Amino acid sequence: xxxxxxxxxxxxxxxxxxxxxxxxxxxxxxxxxxxxxxxxxxxxxxxxxxxxxxxxxxxxxxxxxxxxxxxxxxxxxxxxxxxxxxxxxxxxxxxxxxxxxxxxxxxxxxxxxxxxxxxxxxxxxxxxxxxxxxxxxxxxxxxxxxxxxxxxxxxxxxxxx
Amino acid sequence: xxxxxxxxxxxxxxxxxxxxxxxxxxxxxxxxxxxxxxxxxxxxxxxxxxxxxxxxxxxxxxxxxxxxxxxxxxxxxxxxxxxxxxxxxxxxxxxxxxxxxxxxxxxxxxxxxxxxxxxxxxxxxxxxxxxxxxxxxxxxxxxxxxxxxxxxxxxxxxxxxxxxxxxxxxxxxxxxxxxxxxxxxxxxxxxxxxxxxxxxxxxxxxxxxxxxxxxxxxxxxxxxxxxxxxxxxxxxxxxxxxxxxxxxxxxxxxxxxxxxxxxxxxxxxxxxxxxxxxxxxxxxxxxxxxxxxxxxxxxxxxxxxxxxxxxxxxxxxxxxxxxxxxxxxxxxxxxxxxxxxxxxxxxxxxxxxxxxxxxxxxxxxxxxxxxxxxxxxxxxxxxxxxxxxxxxxxxxxxxxxxxxxxxxxxxxxxxxxxxxxxxxxxxxxxxxxxxxxxxxxxxxxxxxxxxxxxxxxxxxxxxxxxxxxxxxxxxxxxxxxxxxxxxxxxxxxxxxxxxxxxxxxxxxxxxxxxxxxxxxxxxxxxxxxxxxxxxxxxxxxxxxxxxxxxxxxxxxxxxxxxxxxxxxxxxxxxxxxxxxxxxxxxxxxxxxxxxxxxxxxxxxxxxxxxxxxxxxxxxxxxxxxxxxxxxxxxxxxxxxxxxxxxxxxxxxxxxxxxxxxxxxxxxxxxxxxxxxxxxxxxxxxxxxxxxxxxxxxxxxxx
Numbered sequence: 001x002x003x004x005x006x007x008x009x010x011x012x013x014x015x016x017x018x019x020x021x022x023x024x025x026x027x028x029x030x031x032x033x034x035x036x037x038x039x040x041x042x043x044x045x046x047x048x049x050x051x052x053x054x055x056x057x058x059x060x061x062x063x064x065x066x067x068x069x070x071x072x073x074x075x076x077x078x079x080x081x082x083x084x085x086x087x088x089x090x091x092x093x094x095x096x097x098x099x100x101x102x103x104x105x106x107x108x109x110x111x112x113x114x115x116x117x118x119x120x121x122x123x124x125x126x127x128x129x130x131x132x133x134x135x136x137x138x139x140x141x142x143x144x145x146x147x148x149x150x151x152x153x154x155x156x157x158x159x160x161x
Numbered sequence: 162x163x164x165x166x167x168x169x170x171x172x173x174x175x176x177x178x179x180x181x182x183x184x185x186x187x188x189x190x191x192x193x194x195x196x197x198x199x200x201x202x203x204x205x206x207x208x209x210x211x212x213x214x215x216x217x218x219x220x221x222x223x224x225x226x227x228x229x230x231x232x233x234x235x236x237x238x239x240x241x242x243x244x245x246x247x248x249x250x251x252x253x254x255x256x257x258x259x260x261x262x263x264x265x266x267x268x269x270x271x272x273x274x275x276x277x278x279x280x281x282x283x284x285x286x287x288x289x290x291x292x293x294x295x296x297x298x299x300x301x302x303x304x305x306x307x308x309x310x311x312x313x314x315x316x317x318x319x320x321x322x323x324x325x326x327x328x329x330x331x332x333x334x335x336x337x338x339x340x341x342x343x344x345x346x347x348x349x350x351x352x353x354x355x356x357x358x359x360x361x362x363x364x365x366x367x368x369x370x371x372x373x374x375x376x377x378x379x380x381x382x383x384x385x386x387x388x389x390x391x392x393x394x395x396x397x398x399x400x401x402x403x404x405x406x407x408x409x410x411x412x413x414x415x416x417x418x419x420x421x422x423x424x425x426x427x428x429x430x431x432x433x434x435x436x437x438x439x440x441x442x443x444x445x446x447x448x449x450x451x452x453x454x455x456x457x458x459x460x461x462x463x464x465x466x467x468x469x470x471x472x473x474x475x476x477x478x479x480x481x482x483x484x485x486x487x488x489x490x491x492x493x494x495x496x497x498x499x500x501x502x503x504x505x506x507x508x509x510x511x512x513x514x515x516x517x518x519x520x521x522x523x524x525x526x527x528x529x530x531x532x533x534x535x536x537x538x539x540x541x542x543x544x545x546x547x548x549x550x551x552x553x554x555x556x557x558x559x560x561x562x563x564x565x566x567x568x569x570x571x572x573x574x575x576x577x578x579x580x581x582x583x584x585x586x587x588x589x590x591x592x593x594x595x596x597x598x599x600x601x602x603x604x605x606x607x608x609x610x611x612x613x614x615x616x617x618x619x620x621x622x623x624x625x626x627x628x629x630x631x632x633x634x635x636x637x638x639x640x641x642x643x644x645x646x647x648x649x650x651x652x653x654x655x656x657x658x659x660x661x662x663x664x665x666x667x668x669x670x671x672x673x674x675x676x677x678x679x680x681x682x683x684x685x686x687x688x689x690x691x692x693x694x695x696x697x698x699x700x701x702x703x704x705x706x707x708x709x710x711x712x713x714x715x716x717x718x719x720x721x722x723x724x725x726x727x728x729x730x731x732x733x734x735x736x737x738x739x740x741x742x743x744x745x746x747x748x749x750x751x752x753x754x755x756x757x758x759x760x761x762x763x764x765x766x767x768x769x770x771x772x773x774x775x776x777x778x779x780x781x782x783x784x785x786x787x788x789x790x791x792x793x794x795x796x797x798x799x800x801x802x803x804x805x806x807x808x809x810x811x812x813x814x815x816x817x818x819x820x821x822x823x824x825x826x827x828x829x830x831x832x833x834x835x836x837x838x839x840x841x842x843x844x845x846x847x848x849x850x851x852x853x854x855x856x857x858x859x860x861x862x863x
Contacts, residue, residue, distance in 0.1 A: 076753055093756070094755075094757060095756070097756040098756045100750070101756075
């Protein structure tokens with residue numbers, strides 16, 4: 001415990017300086033959330049590259065939580081879904097159900113090229129389609145994988161902060 | 162002959178006539194006739210008991226009936242309480258039995274003849290007024306109950322084993338009672354209870370102790386107290402359910418009755434010095450151990466009726482804690498607290514009888530509908546059997562000692578007695594010496610802790626029994642095919658449920674009866690008024706403490722309604738706000754199952770998995786056995802074909818205590834086989850040498 005405290009004190013604050021606030025404000029669909037967006041991450045068939053980047057986006061360096069975005073453990077608690085990867089055959093129905101389980105108003109963020117347009121897996125066996133073919137997508141974040149800055153920028157479109 | 166006598170006489174006449182009817186009627190009409198007759202027997206018993214509680218005691222001596230000792234009956238308020246409880250349980254059980262016996266092949270002549278006789282024997286035990294009468298009635302009760310336990314021996318092998326355990330233990334108990342009471346009677350002019358009471362004044366302390374311990378062993382084994390409980394979780398599940406209800410709610414009470422009768426009434430307090438205090442410390446300790454151990458085993462159990470059987474051990478343990486505390490207080494010169502503790506124990510007997518008969522009858526209804534008692538195979542009964550589910554829920558609430566439940570009031574009274582006993586023990590140290598007060602200062606908090614622990618475990622146990630057994634989805638085909646029971650079974654459960662609700666909400670109505678029973682049990686050393694009863698409020702006499710179960714229940718109900726109303730109002734307000742789209746604040750959504758396919762019954766909590774955390778906590782006490790067998794393919798040790806996992810939670814006391822004795826008996830049998838070779842000459846030789854040895858001994862000893 002004491003070691004942890006010492007580590008915290010020695011390391012200090014490592015977060016990058018915040019980029020300027022988005023001028024457009026939050027998306028129209030996200031206005032009702034008031035700048036606080038609870039997010040459930042769904043891996044629909046990702047290679048886990050995007051997961052690594054999401055991990056760093058919410059880590060101490062990029063610290064997405066300071067803009068009002070927060071990862072939660074159940075779609076029942078969530079305002080938005082963060083979907084990564086192409087939608088595989090086995091994950092299509094669970095993705096649909098997860099979307100249904102999120103209370104309205106709800107938003108979907110497609111993270112990475114695979115989620116946007118199937119990326120390198122387009123036409124592969126077992127792939128049903130991109131995330132947009134299964135559930136309505138509100139925000140897309142491009143990149144293979146997208147850099148944490150891109151993910152943070154995409155999330156700030158929801159929070160408007 | 163007053164009302165008490167009329168009631169008791171009517172019970173005997175109706176009971177015997179019912180047995181005869183069962184003998185002559187054809188099998189189609191038999192269950193209904195026997196059920197109604199036994200219910201009437203029970204009702205007559207209730208009448209006799211109520212009249213005795215109202216102060217009309219009754220005595221009759223029939224010297225010609227039984228050779229040598231004669232038969233003598235006397236029903237006072239203490240006996241009346243137990244007769245009334247037994248009668249009431251018998252009414253509910255026999256109404257239930259009409260429907261139950263018809264469907265379970267229990268309409269056989271033997272079972273139907275014995276059933277009313279069993280009820281009758283139980284009604285007569287508390288009315289017996291001499292050692293001979295008591296022992297005859299006791300043995301009659303033991304034999305008839307044994308025959309009833311064996312009723313289904315053709316269907317299942319375990320029944321025979323259970324019957325063997327029950328037969329041996331109940332007769333060893335009988336032997337202990339016989340020894341104790343005959344030792345007592347040897348110091349009296351004759352074997353009537355009046356003579357015993359007089360003889361108790363000049364009884365040597367050693368003899369008094371021996372009598373008490375012997376009768377405690379005998380009556381304690383009937384009450385299912387640890388470590389003499391081994392028969393109870395075997396016999397109760399294997400007996401037909403209405404018989405289990407009678408045994409668990411009425412018969413075990415008679416063990417308590419015997420301890421009160423001998424300890425408080427016959428041995429009395431006139432002779433009690435410091436030496437007798439260990440009796441009651443012993444009773445208190447046994448009670449505390451039984452309470453905790455019983456409910457712990459119940460929490461581990463996955464057999465519904467076995468769970469209820471262990472819960473009986475727990476509740477009898479709580480009653481014994483009350484008795485022990487009452488004896489301790491009385492011997493310390495604290496009549497007020499002694500009366501309170503004894504009153505609490507008797508009220509708990511009453512409450513336990515009500516909720517346990519309801520629970521056993523409901524378990525019988527489940528068994529009737531599904532054919533299984535295994536909680537891991539039940540579930541989902543709520544839709545198929547709504548009435549049984551509701552009634553079992555009521556019983557489970559009663560058994561878990563939570564505020565609107567039945568057992569709450571009596572456990573609260575018991576805790577009040579024990580807690581108020583603490584400072585008095587310190588105060589009494591000047592009078593009685595420091596040794597005793599140290600024992601008290603240790604015993605009382607330990608007893609309080611035992612009661613608190615058993616109450617907490619009881620909640621977990623009955624949440625498990627109700628939640629796993631009745632809610633969620635059916636876990637087996639049998640549970641899926643469940644159907645509601647016939648009306649007579651529901652009526653039997655309904656009667657027990659009414660008693661439960663009445664005792665839970667208005668325990669004040671039975672307090673006058675309880676006071677007179679307490680007064681009849683004790684001499685001046687036990688205060689006769691445990692509590693003053695207003696219509697609604699229960700106010701303890703002599704010590705501070707007020708409880709109003711009815712207002713508590715009403716407050717809880719209001720709180721629940723208020724919360725539900727508030728939640729509804731909040732969602733309605735949001736709906737008006739309209740910020741959330743057409744559905745508003747409320748919508749119907751699919752149960753969240755992590756997006757995977759439909760939830761199957763195999764994903765549910767089972768009774769085993771529900772109890773697993775508890776088993777882990779009490780690992781050192783319950784000592785579960787786990788076996789993991791891994792089968793490999795023949796080709797390679799690295800390819801696993803099957804993994805088999807088995808877990809058992811054996812009764813540890815039983816294994817440690819009984820297994821060596823059983824092994825010893827088996828060894829003795831093997832050794833004896835060599836001596837008994839079957840040769841007649843040899844046996845004649847044994848006789849000859851024995852006679853010679855006896856003669857030699859006599860000649861030398863002279």
